[in-house]
Amino acid sequence: MLKVKAGQLDQLGLLFERYNRPLYGFFFKLTCDQEVSEDLVQNVFVRIIKYRHTYKGDGKFSTWMYHMARNLFADHYRKEKRRGYKEEVETADRYHQNEENAERSKIASEELDMLQLALNRLPEDKREILVLSKYQGMKYKDIADLLDLTESAVKVRIFRALKELKVCYEKLEYEVVKS
Numbered sequence: 001m002l003k004v005k006a007g008q009l010d011q012l013g014l015l016f017e018r019y020n021r022p023l024y025g026f027f028f029k030l031t032c033d034q035e036v037s038e039d040l041v042q043n044v045f046v047r048i049i050k051y052r053h054t055y056k057g058d059g060k061f062s063t064w065m066y067h068m069a070r071n072l073f074a075d076h077y078r079k080e081k082r083r084g085y086k087e088e089v090e091t092a093d094r095y096h097q098n099e100e101n102a103e104r105s106k107i108a109s110e111e112l113d114m115l116q117l118a119l120n121r122l123p124e125d126k127r128e129i130l131v132l133s134k135y136q137g138m139k140y141k142d143i144a145d146l147l148d149l150t151e152s153a154v155k156v157r158i159f160r161a162l163k164e165l166k167v168c169y170e171k172l173e174y175e176v177v178k179s
Contacts, residue, residue, distance in 0.1 A: 001061045005052045016045055019062065022136055023069055029131040030073060032116065040076060044069050063145045066138070070128070070146070077124065114176070118168035126161035133158050 003011040020041055027037035047068050055064055119127055132138045132146070133154075140158075144151045 001048075001052075001055055001064075002057050004048070005055050005057075009049065012045065012049065015048070015061070019065060020045075023065070026066070026069060026131055026136050027073065029116075029119070029135050030127065031076075032120065036076070040069070040072055043072055047072060059145060060142060062138075063142050066132070066136075066142075066146050073128075114172050115165075115169060118165055118172055121168045122161065122164060126157070126164060129154070129157050130161050130165065 001015060004015065023041045023044055024037050027040040028034065031037055031040070044065065048065065051068070055061070119130065122130070129143065129147070132143050133140070138146075140151045140154045143149075144154045147154065149157075
């Protein structure tokens with residue numbers, strides 16, 4: 001990133017290759033929309049070019065990048081909220097030819113879909129911290145730097161978010177059994 005900051009914009013391709021998939025995963029878990037996620041990833045790299053002069057190099061590049069990604073998502077979320085956008089999880093058929101594997105796959109798929117629905121029901125801040133820690137695999141220290149918190153506060157927030165996620169998941173299971 002220091003080379004990009006110095007004006008060697010061709011080096012941005014290396015950063016894109018390294019970070020586009022993790023960023024896409026981050027956005028997809030928050031939006032459940034492939035096209036929006038792809039657009040947001042592209043916009044992060046546009047912002048990296050635009051704001052490269054703000055990168056100090058004293059911390060991890062990924063922390064700086066995710067900070068930018070969070071801001072971009074917040075802008076997107078506010079804009080879509082004004083339009084009355086309501087996110088929905090699309091579930092796809094994930095059956096295989098082999099019936100035994102198909103049944104296992106169907107059960108796993110339904111559990112993942114239900115987990116995604118439960119995740120979507122969480123408040124944005126709790127969903128975001130879980131996506132960063134559990135799906136993106138970010139360390140607590142990096143999340144703390146990103147969110148301007150202490151590591152202890154991050155641990156507490158993750159614990160509380162997981163607890164709320166469990167409650168949401170159990171409510172969904174109950175609704176499915178009830179219907």
